[in-house]
Amino acid sequence: MKKLKFPTAQTILLIIAAMVALLTWVIPSGKFDTLAYSKDTNSFTINSQGKTTTIEATQASLDNLQIKIPLEKFTNGDIWKPIGIPNTYKKVEANPQGMRAFIMSPVKGIIEAADIIILVLFIGGLIGIVNNTGAFEGGISWLSKALEGKEFLLIIIVTFLVAIGGTTFGLAEETIAFFPILIPVFIAAKYDALVGLACIFIGSAIGTMASTINPFSTIIASDAAGINWTTGLYGRLIMFFLSTSICIIYILRYAQKVKSDPSKSIIFDQKEEIESLFSMLKTDSAKKLTTKLKLVLFVFTLCFIVMIYGVSMLDWWFIEMTSTFLVGAILIGIIVEMNETKFVDQFVKGATDLLGVAFIIGIARGVTILMNDGLISDTLLYYSSDLTNGMNKGLFANMMTFIYSCLSFFIPSSSGMAVLTMPIMSPLADGVGVGREIVVNAYQYGMGLFYFINPTGLILASLAIVKVGFDKWLKFVIPLVVILIVVTMLFMTTSVYI
Template identity: 30%
Template sequence: MPHIYVILFGLSAVAALATYIVPANQFERVEGPGGREVIDPDTYAAVPASPTSPLDFITAVPRGLMDAGEVVFFTFIIGGVFMVVRRTGVIEIALDRLLLTFATRRVLLIPVLMVVFGVLATLIGTQELALVYIPVLLPFIIAMGYDSMTAVAIALIGTTAGFTAGVLNPVNTGLAQQIAGLETFSGAGLRAGLFVVLVTLGALWTMRYVARISRDPRKSLMNGVPEEEAKRRQYRDQEREPGQRLNRRQRIATLLALPVLGVTVWGVSTQGWFMIEMAGMFILLMLIIGLVSGLTPSQVSESFSEGMRSVLEGAIIVGLARAVAVMLEDGLILDTIVHSLGTLVGGLPSALGALGMLVTQTLFNFVVPSGSGQAVVTMPVMAPLADLLDISRQTSVLAFQLGDGPSNIILPTSGYFMAALAIGGVPYDKWVRFFLPLFLMWFVVGASFLLLAQFTGWN
């Protein structure tokens, strides 16, 4: 498997070539729900071609970095914050307490954490919080005798299951329903059932993996990865003094950090906060824990810089992934792709229309791996198309959710996902080997729920 830079650069070259082959067309943009810009499905028309020039191609990566600036800098800040917190010694002490608590039932930690991460994601719609969970999970999971794949899987699968079901998720469910003219968060019962099935399958699949590597560590997909060996020496093989407890300053720092976390959750769930606001709150969290625990300002600064250096590759990957969409947008062929996929679904029999929407949304997610971004581009087309195919608009929204969510953690153009793998030290090809069977199982589950919705007239 080539380096991920090579893969993404190759995809960028394909996108640039496509701007010379695919006809340029555009929809007009109008103001939609919440002031967001959405397409007008009745305004599709040809426009003058705008193929990618050599200068456009060589500047695609820096433009992608700028376009995905929120994710890039959120990645940097999470890396820096984690390193500062780790330097205070709080994580190591918490690690010992957790190992003691789960000494005889380690595997139960997997479903517990997945449910917690999934519930948060299905309520506030932040798959990207996996970037926060992974560096915190790594030392705990590896010290328990598992591997980095397990830590990354708990974070990515848990958040993605919750985000996909979107029981009360304003980012994908709420916005898509508003665009489709539905009552916000209506139909939550069926989505709650979907959430239970997705989380259960994800937890069982991950537990099956850890059971296998517990019996024979040589079956770990991370064997032979140099960074993995270093992490094992650091977190698992290292001698630690048992029975460590937080000192007075560390306890005060931890208590002061709790209100900051509470305000962050409140802001994301009720005030529309996202990465910029979360990054600011995490910096405040870092300063509180670092300084109150006893670090000097210079030690905080040095640790923060060290942490940012450790996630540099993940941040750059975000820009490389975004460069693909940048060229398709600049080449004026993104709307052509949307219209073509909609036409493809429109030619299907009514019974297969919902499944066609699922496939279409999954394919389009390769180009625009963003829940809100995909909603404002595809739902103005898919909602009226659902009326023509005798499919409820509620079902078309569910097809959008199922096409968007699971594919976010397998497509290499998903910037936050690639950054998560880089933070966890998991090679892309190793993750595909682990996750692809579960992705296919989730796809079958999603198709089954769509058929259930279609045949029962869910609305």
């Protein structure tokens, strides 16, 4: 009997899309009214089942709608998306997603995710140009010698720096650029590709989970809950350093086991296949790092520094990030005197290498489109908010965390989750007798814990870069997730009684 093979990322997502489409036939459709602020007219617009009403943008208007958010949070731009209005849930006419919607969902997803898909393709193009120069081989050869006997520092430094990016400005989609570059470095250091993947993905996951000043989760969620974002900051800082340390130790233990005995690697059977994906590992002789190649690596590294600065300080998003990588590729082409035909060929070849990743991102977005069009997300939110009635403080805090974990499958966007749910969920804290920052923390930790394994998030796209199956990732990461769940539950329980 032929051994069954775990399905590819694309197939997993299509199966999930089919299941979501079926759910839209079972779960009742419903919607909360939403409130949006218009800076041009200084007014609020209420959307109720497609009908819009305009009201004055005053604190009294917010109070009448039972929205406990200061008016300035809207007027100064802290809340820029429509928010859910408490106690306005209504059942609406069902909109089940049939075969036609299911078939069209991947295409719609690719169109809607065009910004991140183009970013991924341009990153691939830049990598293709740098690959052709031989700079990566020279850099890896130099780094291997520099870190000889101290390779573990690579794990600590990369994981911690990525986590810092996650906790401060929500470094997530941008990490797609790091995988093709850093994973060969980990392989050259005698680890497996899973170690490099874990350092980058888990670093980002734990950083965004324990966000401290991240405007796309902590700040927008606190604003939507009607509290200052600094409320609960010290607790989140403790959680960040504690959970990041746990992740680093976990990765280090696995990495040391693999380094001592490569056969202990979860992906040992794919060793040759994975290493063949990275041309910079195929050379037998050490590539000399010339002055010209050093300049190539400098420009390449500068692209990421400029990207991170732009996102965190200049409000850049995908268009600006993509343009940065395009300019970097052109500059590198000029430095190595690459002719126009060769430049285009290598850029297209590099982009082609990440085309599969781009499709995965689009298909995952298609799953979200099915959920939204099926009008079931608000229904799940409504019934979830009812679950916490009459609970004690500790149980409330933990139940909210698990509710947010479940909701994050249907609403994977952190900012979308915050503005939709916080005006509805945060008042529940008042009835239990705990601060609203508990709900903000539950939102962050709940979404963050599920993010480690959420197939509609970035994990499948990340795994596709190194051709690692989702089943092998689960085998690696589930013990860590269990540890983090226990730590999170203890933290949430303790925080409501201190």
